[in-house]
Amino acid sequence: MMQKHKTYTVEEAKRALESFCAYQERCHKEVVSKLIAMHMIPEARDVVIGHLIEHNFLNETRFAKAFVLGKFRIKKWGRIRLTRELKFRDISTYNINLALKELSDDTYLATFHDLAEKKAASIRESHPLKKKKKLADYLLYRGWESHLVYDKINTLV
Structure with a gap:
């Protein structure tokens, strides 16, 4: 039927x-x-x-900006993850770049440092290399740039 x-x-x-x-x-x-x-x-x-x-119900630039600010503020995603997620949604490179410009470098780095320090404190691993790996995996998965991640890991662990 x-x-x-x-x-x-x-x-x-x-x-x-x-x-x-x-x-x-x-x-x-x-x-x-x-x-x-x-x-x-x-x-x-x-x-x-x-x-x-x-009638302005649908606007990709506005969507990209709202997406970037929301995911950054709430989920603490880095630029790499934000870019990947927007590309997955077929947002143009132009709109992605416009949206990422909304993030100030100071706020971006402050959020990164807070997130890294909070996560490093919560990892219950005694072996320093395993702890570094867990922290790196966590931060890289969230889309933070690898040079930031590895510099921060070496200062924290």
């Missing part, structure tokens, strides 16, 4: 995606995925995306 899925008119899709985008910043890829999940045909998807961009 075939399953029925809800069908949407273009106007219904516009309204649904307006509230989807108003709730939090979205990238084009998320909106396209949502439209595909709504079983919209490509022509209708283009109409809806055009409408969202025209």
